[in-house]
Amino acid sequence: MDDKAIIELFHDRDEQAIIEVSKKYGDFSFSMARHILPEEDAKECVNDIWLQLWDTIPPIYPLNLKAYLAKITRNLAFNRYRALQAKKRGGGEIDLVLEELSTVLPAQETVESIYNHREMEHFLQEFVQNLPARNRVIFIRRYFYADTIRDIAVRCSMTEKHVHVVLNRIRRKLKQALIKEGFTV
Amino acid sequence: MKKEELFESFNALPDKLLIESESTTQPSSKKTVWGILVVAMLSLTLTISAAATDFFHLSDQVFTITRWLPFSETGHNGIVEDDNLDASNPIILTLMSTDGLADSPEALANKEWQEYYNQYVSSHSADGKKWDTYAALAPYDYSYQVYNDEMSDKLEEIALKHSLKLMGKTQLIDNSRDHLGEYPVKELLLSTGAIHNQESWCSGRLFADGSIYYEGSFEYPYFGQYYILTISNKGTFKNRNFCFQSLEGFDEFSFTTKDGTLLSAAMNPNTRQALFVLDLPDSFVTLCFFDDTVQSDSFSYTAENLQSLICESFDWVAIQGLAGKSYDELKPAGVTDSSEINGKSDGFVWRNHPLDDLVTVE
Numbered sequence: 001m002d003d004k005a006i007i008e009l010f011h012d013r014d015e016q017a018i019i020e021v022s023k024k025y026g027d028f029s030f031s032m033a034r035h036i037l038p039e040e041d042a043k044e045c046v047n048d049i050w051l052q053l054w055d056t057i058p059p060i061y062p063l064n065l066k067a068y069l070a071k072i073t074r075n076l077a078f079n080r081y082r083a084l085q086a087k088k089r090g091g092g093e094i095d096l097v098l099e100e101l102s103t104v105l106p107a108q109e110t111v112e113s114i115y116n117h118r119e120m121e122h123f124l125q126e127f128v129q130n131l132p133a134r135n136r137v138i139f140i141r142r143y144f145y146a147d148t149i150r151d152i153a154v155r156c157s158m159t160e161k162h163v164h165v166v167l168n169r170i171r172r173k174l175k176q177a178l179i180k181e182g183f184t185v
Numbered sequence: 186m187k188k189e190e191l192f193e194s195f196n197a198l199p200d201k202l203l204i205e206s207e208s209t210t211q212p213s214s215k216k217t218v219w220g221i222l223v224v225a226m227l228s229l230t231l232t233i234s235a236a237a238t239d240f241f242h243l244s245d246q247v248f249t250i251t252r253w254l255p256f257s258e259t260g261h262n263g264i265v266e267d268d269n270l271d272a273s274n275p276i277i278l279t280l281m282s283t284d285g286l287a288d289s290p291e292a293l294a295n296k297e298w299q300e301y302y303n304q305y306v307s308s309h310s311a312d313g314k315k316w317d318t319y320a321a322l323a324p325y326d327y328s329y330q331v332y333n334d335e336m337s338d339k340l341e342e343i344a345l346k347h348s349l350k351l352m353g354k355t356q357l358i359d360n361s362r363d364h365l366g367e368y369p370v371k372e373l374l375l376s377t378g379a380i381h382n383q384e385s386w387c388s389g390r391l392f393a394d395g396s397i398y399y400e401g402s403f404e405y406p407y408f409g410q411y412y413i414l415t416i417s418n419k420g421t422f423k424n425r426n427f428c429f430q431s432l433e434g435f436d437e438f439s440f441t442t443k444d445g446t447l448l449s450a451a452m453n454p455n456t457r458q459a460l461f462v463l464d465l466p467d468s469f470v471t472l473c474f475f476d477d478t479v480q481s482d483s484f485s486y487t488a489e490n491l492q493s494l495i496c497e498s499f500d501w502v503a504i505q506g507l508a509g510k511s512y513d514e515l516k517p518a519g520v521t522d523s524s525e526i527n528g529k530s531d532g533f534v535w536r537n538h539p540l541d542d543l544v545t546v547e
Binding site for chain 2: 066
């Protein structure tokens with residue numbers, strides 16, 4: 001079933017929508033959640049995803065169901081991850097992803113005093129859009145989807161080391177751009 | 186701002202970018218994408234000739250395969266229903282073996298395996314999740330990516346047909362993580378003089394048959410130039426390839442180093458990639474350069490500049506001295522063997538009994 005038809009089912013409050021979306025995107029959502037959560041939690045997270053879809057469509061009518069689903073998955077999985085962290089339970093690839101991102105940030109948490117979260121989002125959008133195509137895909141796969149280095153290497157026909165190199169250079173560039181834009185002390 | 190908040194900021198990325206990265210195995214970059222590779226040549230001053238060498242034409246060395254979803258995309262229940270990556274929209278990749286010229290047993294085996302493997306994976310993708318589980322138990326190296334006995338049987342059949350040995354359960358020396366603080370393969374290449382320039386990044390492997398795989402990149406004035414050097418000893422099937430999307434725009438030429446080593450080369454100034462090949466009696470050596478800069482203006486891709494880079498950074502006599510050597514001959518002194526075997530190529534382990542890792546199929 002195509003995405004538009006699935007969305008129509010949601011709008012019609014037809015529970016078949018859940019069946020169809022889980023059939024089509026169940027593996028996708030689980031795979032993405034699994035990069036952030038342990039397996040059992042990822043499975044539970046997927047159930048929450050369908051519920052959130054049900055609660056938000058309508059009124060939302062996603063222009064791209066898969067992208068919308070990806071964002072919901074990422075949000076729910078990351079929220080659950082933080083809850084697990086509070087209980088000191090380990091996450092998956094996300095620990096490495098966060099560690100890498102921490103190298104980009106200034107040492108002190110002073111950004112909010114100057115810029116709000118929305119400005120950071122805007123900045124990040126521009127930064128990513130200006131990356132060369134291949135680097136953009138690599139960067140998004142790593143820091144949006146929390147893909148493993150191996151997965152990215154396979155996807156982009158690169159060696160894992162090369163992916164490391166590219167990511168490192170992009171992070172350095174991001175850090176420089178953050179500093180230039182005043183996202184620092 | 187905390188790292189968690191930065192992570193969350195990615196949620197604001199436009200849908201089109203997410204879809205681009207989701208639906209693309211080969212990003213829409215104009216650059217050719219290279220995969221695992223190859224080669225080596227020699228140093229010193231070089232003389233370029235306009236004609237290709239007698240034995241090497243890039244177009245004669247390649248074959249194509251159809252690329253399907255990687256295992257990691259199959260999820261927990263099997264096939265992902267991704268409209269952009271199904272069988273009706275395959276990705277065609279052009280590969281070249283890093284283990285020998287096209288008519289060599291190594292390259293023929295590689296081609297046969299790649300064709301089988303991609304066809305098998307495309308029709309058995311629901312088995313994908315068995316890959317990790319099986320790899321730990323499989324008799325063969327992780328790099329073959331076999332995940333059941335049927336695939337292992339086929340691997341053995343191909344190796345037997347071409348009279349090649351297979352790599353065993355693990356690779357021998359594998360150090361690509363800088364936090365380990367030691368780089369045995371890099372040290373091997375430096376100590377023998379095979380490479381000169383210090384690289385900011387390095388990754389290397391020494392295989393059970395003495396073959397070497399090494400990735401590096403250069404500092405100033407060649408910052409952003411990334412390379413892979415392979416010295417592949419003949420007689421073993423290692424399943425390694427250069428991978429690129431198109432041969433269009435490649436110029437072929439050859440040149441001779443001061444020591445008289447004749448190198449075959451292919452260079453694409455538009456995609457900023459170059460490949461050098463040296464076919465020796467016991468080894469096949471490849472060296473690939475490609476530009477890795479975010480802003481790719483730092484290094485002009487001309488044959489002359491590549492010559493300079495090669496002269497300053499590699500010693501081809503030393504490289505040839507490494508070719509055909511056994512693991513025991515190459516293993517750097519002072520390296521501590523480890524009895525740990527984790528069965529994964531990224532395990533960074535030193536094995537106690539390297540020859541156990543070569544498997545002759547009978």
